[in-house]
Amino acid sequence: MSLDKATVAKIAHLARIKVPEEELDHLAGELSQILTFVEQLGEVDTNNVPPMTSVAAQKLRRRKDEVTDGGYRESVLSNGPETAEGFYVVPKVVE
Amino acid sequence: MGALTHLTMAEALDGLAKKEYTAVELTEAHVKAVETIRPLNAFITETPDKALEMAKASDARRAKGEVGPMEGLPIAVKDLFCTRGVLTTAASHILDGFKPEYESTVTTNLWRDGAVMLGKVNLDEFAMGSANITSYHGNVVSPWSPGEVGNWSRQLVPGGSSGGSAAAVAARAALGATGTDTGGSIRQPAAFTGIVGIKPTYGRCSRWGVVAFASSLDQAGPMTRTVEDAAIMLRSMCGFDPKDSTSVDMPVPDFRAALTGDIRGLKVGIPREYRVEGMPAEIAKIWDQGIEWLKAAGAEPVDISLPHTKYALATYYIVAPAEASSNLARYDGVRYGLRVEGGNLKDLYENTRGAGFGKEVRRRILIGTYVLSAGYYDAYYNKARQVRTRIKWDFDEAFKSCDVILTPTAPSTAFAIGEKMDDPIQMYLNDVFTVPASLAGLPGMSVPAGLGSDGLPLGLQLIGRPFDEETVLRVGHVIEKAADFTATPPFVA
Numbered sequence: 001m002s003l004d005k006a007t008v009a010k011i012a013h014l015a016r017i018k019v020p021e022e023e024l025d026h027l028a029g030e031l032s033q034i035l036t037f038v039e040q041l042g043e044v045d046t047n048n049v050p051p052m053t054s055v056a057a058q059k060l061r062r063r064k065d066e067v068t069d070g071g072y073r074e075s076v077l078s079n080g081p082e083t084a085e086g087f088y089v090v091p092k093v094v095e
Numbered sequence: 096m097g098a099l100t101h102l103t104m105a106e107a108l109d110g111l112a113k114k115e116y117t118a119v120e121l122t123e124a125h126v127k128a129v130e131t132i133r134p135l136n137a138f139i140t141e142t143p144d145k146a147l148e149m150a151k152a153s154d155a156r157r158a159k160g161e162v163g164p165m166e167g168l169p170i171a172v173k174d175l176f177c178t179r180g181v182l183t184t185a186a187s188h189i190l191d192g193f194k195p196e197y198e199s200t201v202t203t204n205l206w207r208d209g210a211v212m213l214g215k216v217n218l219d220e221f222a223m224g225s226a227n228i229t230s231y232h233g234n235v236v237s238p239w240s241p242g243e244v245g246n247w248s249r250q251l252v253p254g255g256s257s258g259g260s261a262a263a264v265a266a267r268a269a270l271g272a273t274g275t276d277t278g279g280s281i282r283q284p285a286a287f288t289g290i291v292g293i294k295p296t297y298g299r300c301s302r303w304g305v306v307a308f309a310s311s312l313d314q315a316g317p318m319t320r321t322v323e324d325a326a327i328m329l330r331s332m333c334g335f336d337p338k339d340s341t342s343v344d345m346p347v348p349d350f351r352a353a354l355t356g357d358i359r360g361l362k363v364g365i366p367r368e369y370r371v372e373g374m375p376a377e378i379a380k381i382w383d384q385g386i387e388w389l390k391a392a393g394a395e396p397v398d399i400s401l402p403h404t405k406y407a408l409a410t411y412y413i414v415a416p417a418e419a420s421s422n423l424a425r426y427d428g429v430r431y432g433l434r435v436e437g438g439n440l441k442d443l444y445e446n447t448r449g450a451g452f453g454k455e456v457r458r459r460i461l462i463g464t465y466v467l468s469a470g471y472y473d474a475y476y477n478k479a480r481q482v483r484t485r486i487k488w489d490f491d492e493a494f495k496s497c498d499v500i501l502t503p504t505a506p507s508t509a510f511a512i513g514e515k516m517d518d519p520i521q522m523y524l525n526d527v528f529t530v531p532a533s534l535a536g537l538p539g540m541s542v543p544a545g546l547g548s549d550g551l552p553l554g555l556q557l558i559g560r561p562f563d564e565e566t567v568l569r570v571g572h573v574i575e576k577a578a579d580f581t582a583t584p585p586f587v588a
Contacts, residue, residue, distance in 0.1 A: 008461070015420060015464040016427075016441070017457055018449030027461070030519060034462055037520050038409040038475065044482050051480030052487065055311060055536030056298040057561075060340055075196035081434035088429050091440050 118167030163209030189451025199304025216259030227258025254284030279529025286554025420463025
């Protein structure tokens with residue numbers, strides 16, 4: 001599998017990571033190399049093999065849907081780079 | 096530095112109980128040792144004041160007769176565990192200034208049992224790496240590096256990702272350290288630095304408050320200088336936690352009691368697929384030596400087959416990046432850490448993440464994003480999850496004819512910083528022996544077994560059945576005794 005520059009730019013956009021134009025070629029090479037490496041999995045017969053969902057072989061526990069904890073607004077916000085009036089601040093989203 | 100920093104945890108517990116020294120004295124010696132080893136860059140944050148305060152509290156508890164299983168033992172914490180009010184970086188630029196408002200369950204358990212925190216130790220960024228060369232806070236140098244301290248003739252890697260943990264413990268600056276292991280990040284650095292490291296069964300240690308890399312693989316575990324110390328520390332770290340949905344609700348055994356030395360009649364699986372092509376002669380030799388030691392102790396080696404071993408790395412390098420790309424979506428410049436402004440919200444995200452993630456992390460997020468994207472999900476991600484099932488089945492089958500599996504931990508001794516860096520695949524091959532047990536969620540431990548021709552440590556790995564850490568520890572203890580590994584790094588505090 002070989003990725004081209006445009007595909008890498010598209011993935012970078014999907015991942016919301018700004019990648020400088022001049023690094024795209026090199027990155028395309030590296031990612032292609034990794035994808036070529038993983039292609040060997042095609043050799044494995046996986047007919048009727050269930051995809052692993054949990055390695056621990058246990059069902060997820062259920063609990064009552066009730067509030068048992070909370071009320072930490074100040075703590076939650078304390079690491080925010082920019083906050084005001086009990087909220088995170090981001091650039092204007094709605095025109 | 097005096098003998099206090101060369102004690103094992105078991106010896107230190109004895110000395111504290113006999114009042115030969117106090118927790119404050121033991122901690123002061125280690126605080127000084129942490130300063131001495133600064134050239135290794137093992138610590139990101141030193142917390143001497145907190146350490147002394149915790150040591151005082153420990154002495155006060157002891158005076159009242161309240162003695163926890165790790166009472167007064169100074170340890171280092173991998174900087175992937177959230178520690179309340181103490182900088183937690185995951186060795187990434189993107190978590191600049193992050194001081195958690197909460198404490199991870201594993202560290203909470205350790206403090207509950209009396210341990211003392213010396214500081215937060217370096218790692219590969221977000222635990223992604225096998226050499227501790229991807230940290231935003233700089234490379235960690237192995238105390239095994241030859242030459243003059245700070246002016247080494249060859250700067251060796253301590254392994255990774257728990258490289259700071261390994262370096263601190265090997266250099267006698269901490270009695271033990273927490274590590275985390277996703278594909279070998281406890282076991283490989285333990286092997287490279289001549290110490291013991293155990294990754295317990297997936298679900299044994301709570302992941303709550305541990306910065307996530309690949310959630311279906313991440314497990315915490317102890318890194319110590321002896322198997323007995325690993326047993327002591329593992330017991331304190333484990334335990335059911337309702338805050339982690341994959342935490343397993345079962346009793347934690349007294350692992351130390353498992354170290355009986357008696358392995359007579361035990362069947363030790365030797366997987367033929369691990370004799371990989373091009374395996375260095377000294378790795379094959381130490382493995383054969385390990386088999387001989389176990390035979391001499393009355394165990395029976397059994398030839399086993401794990402046919403999908405060769406596909407483990409490729410599986411891992413789909414599953415782990417896929418989960419990482421999802422987990423690391425949370426670093427958005429809004430809620431914590433670094434923020435690089437942009438004209439709009441999308442630019443803020445892209446600028447922050449572009450500036451905040453290092454190259455290896457970026458590479459893995461992009462691979463993960465690609466294999467999860469529309470049109471490729473089945474071909475890559477689902478295929479990898481199916482192969483993962485087959486790898487797990489291999490182990491299930493093998494454990495029908497053996498009780499524990501013995502392999503080398505890593506395919507080489509430690510290499511130098513700068514080597515293997517151009518080719519990501521070459522670097523990934525470091526984990527060839529450790530990744531399969533991770534994919535199958537099994538307990539795995541590395542025990543120092545000897546020195547290579549270059550004078551550097553070699554480790555042997557034991558892999559056990561799910562939740563059978565006791566057998567792993569018991570057999571590891573036998574290997575430790577037989578190997579009588581007493582070599583210390585050229586640079587110790």
